[in-house]
Amino acid sequence: MTPATAPRGAEVWLLLATFLVAAAGLTYELLAATASSYLLGDSVRQFSLVIGVYLAAMGLGAWASRFVAAPVAGFVWIQIALGLIGGFMAPMLFASYAFAGVVQGPLYLLLILTGALSGMEIPLIARVLKDIGAPVFRFENVLSVDYVGALVASVAFPLLIVPQLGLMTGSLAVGLMNLAVAGFSLWLFRGWLGRGIVITWALSLVLTLGGLVQAERMVSVTESALYDDSVIYSAASPYQHITLTRFRDRTRLFLDASVQFDSQDEYRYHEMLVQPAMALAPRRNRILILGGGDGLAAREVLRHADVEQVTLVDLDPMVTQLFQTNADLVALNHGALNDPRLRVLNQDAWQFVEHDTTAFDLIIVDLPDPKSVSLSRLYSQEFYALTAERLSAQGIMVVQSGSPLFARQAYWSVVHTLAATRNPVVPGAGLSVLPYHVYIPSFGEWGFTLVTFHPLASRPPTFPDGLRYASAATWQASQVFAPDMADLPAAVNQLETQPLLGYYNDGWDAWFN
Template sequence: MTPLDDGPPHGRGREIWLLAATFLVAAAGMVYELVAATLSSYLLGDSVRQFSLVIGVFLASMGLGAWVTRFVDRAVSGFVWAQIALGVIGGCMAPVMFFAYAWMGEVELPLYLFLVLTGILCGMEIPLIARVLKEVGAAAFRFENVLSVDYVGALAASVAFPLLIVPHLGLMSASLSFGVLNLLVAGISLWLFRAQVSRGLVVVWAVALCALSVFLVQSERMVSVVEASLFEDEVILSQDSPYQHLTLTRFQGRTRFFLDASIQFDSQDEYRYHEMLVQPAMALAPRRQKVLILGGGDGLAAREVFRSADVAAVTLVDLDGAVTGLFRSHADLVALNAGSLNDPRMTVVTGDAWAFAAENRDSYDVIIVDLPDPKSIALSKLYTQEFYAMLAERLSATGVMVVQSGSPLFARQGYWSVVHTLQATRNPFVPGGRLWVLPYHVYVPSFGDWGFTLVAAHPLTPRDIHLPDGLRYATPEVWRAAQVFGPDEADMPADVNRLQSHALVGYYSAGWDAWFK
């Protein structure tokens, strides 16, 4: 093939640009893949399944794209067309997903359509760049050099995505920003190889760049439109963290908090949940000086803990510093949690609950486990026999633990799987023995009927509990009634949740799907 030698600049400059373009397009492609995987996890749940499907479909589509390049006669024009199409399709992926979910409730069909198209276009890039490098007469051209730069670009994007891109841009702006990046790659390539491309291609590129730039500038307004469609009330805060999307809404003084569009609490009834989560354990524990809270980054469980005057120290472990930071600083939220996260007795640890339980060697009088529902294997890990065994080691000899256990109505088998898992957990204070458990539940209008499990090393003497003043729901009579389950919520066969099996994920998904899908 005759090298392309018309149109400045020549030689080394074009080679350097093509390798730089390889790095940039690889980073953009990785971002699109991560945006798709994150969106599918946010909107469809079951993050392990969704990430696996997204990665599999994307890689297969890339293979198809590489095969398609054999039908591209002109490598330069083919590469530029691919970049323009990728900029538009990849850039619009997140906006289209969000609008489809908000207005139609449908996300899977558009998600995988965009994913296949993006994968095909990404798969075309490297073969076409390699062909252009040969055509420009790149000295000592080696295909593995192109692949090496491609892999480095993908690595850079994968590291930057959770640390920089999502926290600072959000998913919608990230998608549009990297779409613009693809179009800029196309524009520079158009200029460098202007003798090999038509004016029509330049016009298409200019129109696409203008349109996508306008979308990018308006991305914040687009986010507001989507959230106005998703949420009934006024959105007063919308924020992305490395782990999830935080949304705060308000209506006539009523505040709701959402993570990834799933409600976490409603200020109108959250007291029912948090009083019944915390107060029975605090009342039944002989000592309450040292308390551990896993999850509960909103500080509402901690608020209930601090009602007991003899509490000397509370450690709260939450994965997402954005949540604890918000509930430490936002005036309305600080009022709601009574400033519990700013209490001098409070120590907030930003980190993984599993890692904390494995590494920490302190013992606690009360442990409150207020973690997210086991929607995925990553979360189910925090509901396994292995995890509970580590927590049991952190209990003092007379300690009491309570575990948020899901709904005994909407996911009945899942709830009893949690109870059975705790029942099967080794008791560190009784050789050969198992933990003592007491299941109970409460009705919370925002969630429905919700269950908890009380845990101790030794059976607790049944008695009326002494509760602090100022409670709005919990009473000794309510506590006694909470231990009674109707026939449609009563104990049933359910496997113990272990790291090897994760039976709970299936129980949870099947239960909620039966009610709401």
Template sequence: MSHVADQARIRALWLLAATFLVAVSGLIYELIAATLSSYLLGDSVRQFSMVIGVFLSAMGVGAWASRFVGQAMGGFIWAQILLGLVGGFMAPVVFYSYAWAGSVSLPLFGLLIATGVLSGMEIPLIARVLKEVGAPQFRFENVLSVDYIGALAASLAFPLLIVPHLGLMSASLAFGALNLAVAGVSLWLFRRDATRQQVGVWALTFVLTIAGLVQAERLVSVAEASLYEDDIILSEATPYQQITVTRYRDRVRLFLDHSIQFDTLDEYRYHEMLVHPALALAPRRRSVLILGGGDGMAVREVLRWPDVDAVTLVDLDPRVTELFRDHPHLAPLNDHALQDARVEVVTADAWSFVEQSNALFDVVLVDLPDPKNLALSKLYSRQFYGALAERLSGQGIVVTQAGSPLFAREAYWSVANTLAAARNPQQPGEGLFVRPYHTYVPSFGAWGFVMASQSPLRDRDLMLPDNLRYLSDEIWRAAQVFSADMAKVPAEVNSIQSHALVGYYLDGWAAWFE
């Protein structure tokens, strides 16, 4: 009798441990799906919301369907084997589908629903097995408590450990292997109830998953090679984004979350237009703030001005600034600007920095990613621009990249209207004075910027540094003229309450490219 009791106790302890492990893997699959959706489809808030809703609904279906499973432990083992296959290969399947077919939604949500149904079956089946093995003092709430603790562990580990050290492809396969390990231990402890078919399928799936995990880096390389035209010289996943750098001969391109940030063939057009009009019109240029622009290209252009004493570069992802400061192939692209003694690199969120800083700047350059989601949209809001105006010196100038006035016309003019509506510290009750302008960058198409100041800017010739490759006074004057298809249209001011800009942005680009 004692042997039977000991065996029941071991099985009960294992089932509680298994509850923790499957809770971890289930939430990791959900986070992987949400991150993939955000990376490949954009609009992270919308995608995360959809993924969470679909996954939880599928779990509900799985919990309901578990009642039709006749043999609880057998059903649990099958669920773990199938989760190891479906959840483990979720990221590889979605990446390859995107790379070769351009399709994301169908494979992603199909695998997500299957994973959710299988995950939803786990807790009801474990609870049934615990009762069947005669677990002493079994209480269902204990199972749920362990499940919730596992979810907490997964939510903390995902951004801090899993993404930085494994990446999405390896993480997906690793947690597939975890589900299969749970199935393997369960097969051993409950071997009298196991079938040869279960053992055979488990063994085959386990070998396949381990092989995929061993070859994960190669799988990533093959998938990315299909996504990009040129050779990939660097690919890293950080807690903030996927960094990819490609090269063909002397041509280098940077992609963040698979969206191009610059191409060395034409980046000078973008950065000269972002930087030099504002610095040329500013009465003083001693202190310059750059928000975003961790590649250092804007810093390079700012340092062309000899009267600049200090440049503060604020970027959220320290890995980007590290690469463009230290990497032997990347640092030369910005003329080693990030190593200049006048440059201070601050790793921080732009909003937090602006709110917490007491410094004043003569010129502020906002080189942030496009407002494709709510997290980015807040950095194009009236509230943010109002706080930013407080960081301007008396005659200071701020300029922001504002997207395409052609592809996302309403979004561009929403940014202009938002800057114009931001509070003016020098003239309470009034907004800022804005000057929209645009240019053509082959990598992006027609691209726009908006300049703003606390007092009207004088219309005068630009005195520019020598050896610019694109910008001239003639180009500057032409840049302020908008053709009929890019001219101003009504657009709402963007605020952290409405986030009208996100809709304008997504609708505009979808009309052209979907």
């Protein structure tokens, strides 16, 4: 190709194509990292590995681009390949996990292929611009457009793609963008490209459009294989993927594929989380619940007529809205989230306890397990110090602390962290802690920690009528730990080091991986 025969507008199109392919490439990287975090947990590890492998593959692709003899044809072929491989990345990963129980092998194969192809794009575009004699061609201009495209993708991914499209549809939509780039390039450079590449592009376009049309069906089929029961609700929020399943009258909630409750036995968990603290609290007029967006802990709190005000702080508005409006879920939580005594605040728990100045008689910390850095920080000494400042002088706090059996060292790390946290009422002392546990059939052994400023007086608690599990007898039994769950050395969880995350992942991996 010579400057004289270059299509009109080729330079402008190639710079626009640079923007589009950069946005697509970063989106594939984020899709892979997010999908692996959903399916494998430990978001820091997954994002770190995905980014590292993807960038290395891009470097390999950039090096390999020198062997492409015809840069225009090579660029179009790469767009077609990315449209298929990148576009179908999320469907393939979820299908592999659902039907074969395998994620890491397909994930890294797709990452290497997608990264290598993406790495070839910019060098080939630069060669085409140079070949067509772009009047003011400078390689840094191409890189600038590339970086802007990556910025747009990084903003669009959490704000638009995940909440509005979901991972599967989003993946296919971005694949369609690569195919659109290929299609316009085919038309613009039609004099230099053969019929075979046009036919391949057309078939790829039909396949991807068919995937988009069938995306919802693919989600349904994959989730049916992924979950034992029928999926009755599935949606992606900016924070997590929310799934509800049902078998007969049994409902289960999953967040990022991890079960949060089973309606058949959730009462054991929520009664033991809430009722001992409610029974032992000298006052219970003003209650704070951190987490618990399903309203089940609030249901237990609102059994007590002397409760005047409950503040529930949960990050995800999609969860709280679901449990405020869905008739079956409202029946499960007894309409707790619609009770006039309760107000819902959708914000980060750390931000709330850092800035709110209310003194609460009881604080219930019902947060998801510390399986990522963003969650582990909410089990840190620094977070507990802030939370303790929100307790009244005679207040009680109870903390969901994980399994003392499946993640034993993680559980005792939470207990030790609370015990080492500064006591704002007794200078120089730590908080007083009382660990206890309960057996929940759908979870196994599960542990909690009761926290006060002074050691609790030895008195039997009085529980309200109508409970199905919690009683004075089960409360006493819950404080006895078998030898395989007993206390053992575990480091305090601090923001700087966060050993809890390692304890948690190691414990669960030892049992289930």
